[in-house]
Amino acid sequence: MIPIWGDERRRPINLGGAASPAPSHAAILDQAKARRQEREDNRRREESAVRVQAWWRGVKETKLVKAEMKRVFVGDVEGIRGLRCLVLVGRDEEVLAMWSAAMVDEQTLFRLATGPDQASWLVLIRQTSFLLLQSVADSPKSPYATAHLKVLKHLLAPSTGGVLGAEAPALAQDITTYLLKHDLYAHLERAIRSIPIEAKSAPALPLLVSLTTSPLSAFTSTTASYHQCLLLLFTHILTIPLLPNRLPLASLTEFSSRLPLFSLGILAPSIPLLINNPSLSTPGSKINIVANLIAFTPPRYPTLPAAALDTYLYLLTTLMNALPINSLDPPVPGTKSSNPSSSWATAAADDDSDSETESHSLARVSIVSSFTPKPSPPPALDPRTQKRLSTIPDVKHLNALLSASHRHPSTQLSLVSFFLSLGTVWPARRERVLSTLVVYTGGGLVRELYRGFVRASPLGRDDNPGSLMDPSYASSWPPLLFLADLYTQSLLTMGDDEFFSSASTTAPTAPRNPLTLDELTAFSRKLLNIAFTLYWREDQTNVQEGGVPGVNLKWEGVREKVTKCLQAIHARDSRKPFTPPGHWLVSSQIDMQSFVEAAVFEEQQIEQPTGSRPLSKRQVAYMSPRLGVLNNIPFAIPFEVRVSIFRNFVVNDMVSRGVDRHRRTGRTRVSVRRGSVAQDGFDKLEGADLKAPIEITFIDQFGQEEAGIDGGGVFKEFFTSLCKEVFDTDRGLWLANKKNELYPNPHAYATEQHSLSWYRFIGRILGKAMYEGILVDVAFAGFFLAKWLGKQKSFLDDLASLDPDLYQGLIFLKHYTGNPEDLSLNFTVAVEEFGLTKTIDLIPDGSNVAVTRENRLQYIQLVSHYRLSKQIKQQSEAFFEGLLEMIDTKWLRMFNQQEVQILLGGVNSPVDLEDLRKHTNYGGLYDDKEETITTFWNVVDSFDQEQRRALLRFVTSCSRPPLLGFKELVPNFAIRDAGQDEQRLPTASTCVNLLKLPRYKNEDVLREKLLQAIHAGAGFDLS
The missing domain is CATH 1.20.5 (Single alpha-helices involved in coiled-coils or other helix-helix interfaces)
Structure with missing residues (x-):
């Protein structure tokens, strides 16, 4: 009946009699x-x-119908009418509980499955099974959930010897297929997750676990349904956090035994689909699969078939490649990680060196890149999950994987990809994994990688260097990148004797380089082509942000791995060349003249705020491709070209500062006493701008200023005298190795504030020498020079020049065939000072950590690192602080250790007499045709190289010629007449590179007097 809401429809009638005003047209419309x-x-x-x-x-x-149906159901619980009523009633927990309690017995459940009502029963039982599944998923802890699950278990895995007989498998397939279409595994996942982890005694739990694998027994492994079940098992069940911790022991054993790991091979084509499943949209779900797989799979490694092992490794690799960096080792909530490499924030920091983390050497004074956004922090992990994940890089697990892969060589590529992804997503454990593999494969893995995968790889070929980013090369990257990592790690503890050994020169059991020198030459050329291509790209944004196909790395990460290995190999070649001439150069790929001009221009364009930290190598590479090459792989450019660029950088810096070395005004005037050159220089140059010209006035022994104007020569004399004093090892700041190469004294008093101030001053003075192009006759130890450049990698071989006895001891330990624990070593180092010996831990609680076969490479590396770096950390930092006031970090990184030494002291090469004669000036009565001068050059021409170097030292205070020839000697080499007295010896003013040569008439007399002067040091003249 429709109600009458009112008289709204009645037409309004006006009974007032008065005429209403005529409405407007708009009013009528409204x-x-x-x-x-x-x-x-x-x-x-x-x-x-x-x-x-x-x-x-x-x-x-x-309600009336349902009430009637429930009444009918109660009267026929076990019959077909009751089942029909149950389905029509739907989700009524009382009815479901009554029915499942009656059907727990398998005989009763299947009584109607073979009679005249078979067809109806089959349709109804499918729907009923889904109702039971929904009920359990919603309330797995309810009293009736157990009965529901028992019925479901009978339906999904009926006994073939029961009522159904041979029809049981077909029925199981039918019901399983129906439930799969209705999200069987999603419901099971929800039910298991709803039970608290600690509630292992929940009666429903064993039945739920059984149901997770029952569908797999309903189909053969070759069917699409089996494949679907396996895929759903991974996406819904193995994503459950702490799955092994949730299960009672019996259920854990059952699930582990029924997990179809042997059939994993069929899952390989679907792994990309699995990774992109919405159930795995978060990093946490991917981590759960990794943790659960690691809990169940390792015991099966010895028996897994090749296809299953290959797919398993592929799955783990793909999962880890999809994770953010450091996801497997995030910081504990509420705490500060003690290990910077295990903090998620480190992923945003620029780490372009593996120098000591606490050092402020050039490699570590990097800042967070302003070009790369900070990554989101990884999810917090349960400590139990972290503990399970920690077994992945464990020695036993890695060895088990290696053994399994050796049984199935076809899985090696997948294993290598797994190792690479593990080290990438878990950088804090990368060195541990690499060290373990180095120890347990004895170089065999390096050889297998190179000869089996990298040697024939299309990457880095000379004929096609620019096609690196071709997606078709995806499978070629993992072995090459992992080989680069593994070989770099090997070199950290490989002495030069081992590096240059070969099978033909050593006994079969002797340690040797896993790659021949020819193989290293080819491998390093591949790396060089790859690195140069990535640094040289004008579009550096793609290098920073573009991902490598199939690898959890940006192209920038590829470049860093390749560069580190390349630098390590080049360092060996620099000490003892084994590559052919021109091997490291890319001169054929670029025009050097335009390269120099562009590099100088790009350096001018980089503006750095005053007082900010130096730009990292990564930042430089982003801002300038040419400076990126010069800062990371400088050896690709000829040394002379780089020196020319360096000089251009200095000139540009002078221009930008308005410095004019030839202008007499505006100079800093400093007076120094002849007997206290070092102390006066230290006191009076503190705070002075050493990039500006410094005018030195010497005070003689009577306190009077010496006559003359400093046109540069007096400063050189001051500088030469200063260096002789400050680098005298008797002063206690420096020590010398057996090659008379200097390094900071590691003694405790060298770390006192006054000593550190001296190191800072010396750094500034040496920086001034490099800035002005003044050669210094001092040689530094290679490991100390490496710290200048941020390239100190604690090479074991560097230790030989510092402490030969310790070096031999570590070599013995490295190759010891017995049990290293018999040697009773621990992770400590003994230091003797003032006659007392103290023990220092190399790692926390190192005195209680024994050196074993597994960790001995780590011990060797830490000992070397301590002696080469940590002992002189504060001294080095102070020195670098002063040096960097004068020389830009970008400029220094263009050179290696040997090249920096050449910049400081000239090239240790034969004295080119023609070049010297061409750039010699004459004074007084002399010119190039004068008789004494002609005789002089005839005499010098007869000198051997040692005698020529002695002459050079006598005149210039440095025995080595300038790198770019004598045209670079400032001021030029000069000869002036010193009168007619032939009994006088020649003298020299080293401050102005001037030889004062009497006018000898006889060649023999000239030779005798000159040799006497240059070898006796006689005739030094300050006038």
């Missing part, structure tokens, strides 16, 4: 619109009322 809207509202109200009344009648009727 009234018509309002009446139309009113009628529409009334119509909607009437329709709504009809629907509400119909719904209410339906609800009442449904």
Whole structure:
């Protein structure tokens, strides 16, 4: 019945008698619109009322029908009518509980499956099974959940010896297929997750676990349904966090035994689909699969078939490649990680060196890149998950994987990809993994990688260096990158004797380089082509942000790995060349003249805020491709070209500062006493701008200023005298190795504030020498020079020049064939000072950590690192602080250790007499045709190289010629007449590189007097 809502429809009648004013046209339209809207509202109200009344009648009727059906069901619980009523009633927990309690017995459950009602029963039982599944998923801890699960277990895995007989498998397949279409595994996942982890005694849990694998027994492994079940098992069950911790022991054993790991091979084509499944959209779900797989799979390694092992490794690799860096080792919430490499924030920091983390050497004074956004922090992990994940890089696990892969060589590529992804996503454990592999494969893995995968790789070929980013090369990257990592790690503890050994020169059991020198030459050329291509790209944004196909790395990460290995190999070649001439150069790929001009221009464009830390190598590479090459792989450019660029950088810096070395005004004047050159220089140059010209005035022994104007020569004399004093090892700041190469004294008093101030001053003075192009006759130890450049890698071989006895001891330990624990070593180092010996831990609680076969390479590396770096850390930092006031970090990184030494002291090469003669100036009565001068050059021409170097030292205070020839000697080499007294010896003013040569008439006399002067050091003249 439709109600009458009022008299809204009656036409309004005016009975007042008075005439109303005529409405306007707009008013008439508004009234018509309002009446139309009113009628529409009334119509909607009437329709709504009809629907509400119909719904209410339906609800009442449904309740009556359901009540009647429940009455019928109660009267026929085990019959077909009762089953039909149950399905029609739907999710009524009381009815479901009553039915499942009656059907727990398998005989009763399947009684109707073979009779005349078979077809109806099959349709109804499918729907009933889904109702039971929904009920369990919603309330797995309810009292009736156990009965529901027992019924489901009978339905999904009926006994073939029961009522159904041979029809049991077909029925199981039918019901399983139906439930799979209705999200069987999603419901099981929800049910298991709903049970607290600690509630292992929940009665429903064993039945739920059994149901997770029952569908797999319903199909053969070759069917699409089996493949679907396996895929769903991974996406829904193995993503459950702490799955092994949730299960009682019996269920854990059952699940582990029924997990179809042997059939994993069929899953290989679907792994990309699995990774992109919405169930795995978060890093946490991927980590859960990794942790659960590691809990169940390792015991099966010895028996897994090749296809299953290969797919397993592929799956783990793909999962880890999809994780953010450091996801497997995030910081504990509320705490500060003690290990910077295990902190997620480190992923955003620029780490372009593996120098000591606490050092402020050039490699470590990097800042967070302003070009790369900070990554989001990884999810916090349960400590139990972290503990399970920690077994992945464990020695036993890695060895088990290696053994399994050796049984199935076809899996080696997948194993290598796994190792690479593990080290990438878990950088804090990368060195541990690499060290373990170095120890346990004895170089064999390096050889297998190179000869089996990298040697024939299309990457880095000379004929096609620019196609690196071709997606078709995806499978070629993992072995090459992992080989680069592994070989770099090997070199950290490989002495030069081992590096240059070969199978033909050593006994079969003797340690040797896993790669021949020819193989290293080819391998390093591949690396060089790859690195140069990535640094040389104008589009550095793609290098920073573009991902490598199939690898969890940006192209920038590829470049860093390749560069580190390349630098390590080049360092060996620099000490003892084994590559052919021109091997490291890319001169054929670029025009050097334009390269120099562009590099100088790009350096001018880089503006760095005053007082900020030096730009890292990564930042430089982003801002300038040419400076990126010069800062990371400088050896690709000829040394002479780089020196020319360096000089251009200095000139540009002078221009930008308004410095004019030839201008007499505006100079800093400093007076120094002849007997206290070092102390006065230290006191009076503190705070002075050493990039500006410094005018030195010497004070003689009577306190009077010496006559003369400093045009540069007096400063050189001051500088030469200063260096002789400050680098005298008797002063206690420096020590010398057996090659008379200097390094900071590691003694405790060298770390006192006064000593550190001296190191800082010396750094500034040496920086001034490099800035001005003044050669210094001092040689530094290679490991100390490496710290200048941020390239100190604690090479074991560097230790030989510092402590030969310790070096031999570590070599013995490295190759010891017995049990290293018999040697009773621990992770400590003994230091003797003032006659007392103290023990220092190399790692926390190192005195209680024994050196074993597994960790001995780590011990060797830490001992070397301590002696080469940590002992002189503060001294080096102070020295570098002063040096960097004068020389930009970018400039220094263009050179290696040997080249920096050449910049400081000139090239240790034969004295080119023609070049010297061409750039010699004459004074007084001399010119190039004068008789004494002609005789002089004839005599010098007869000198051997040692005698020529002695002459050079006598005149210039440095025995080595300038790198770019004598045209670079400032001021030029000069000869001036010193009178007619032939009994006088020649003298020299080293401050202005001037030889004062008497006018000898006889060649023999000239030779005798000159040799006497240069070897006796006689005739030094300050006038």
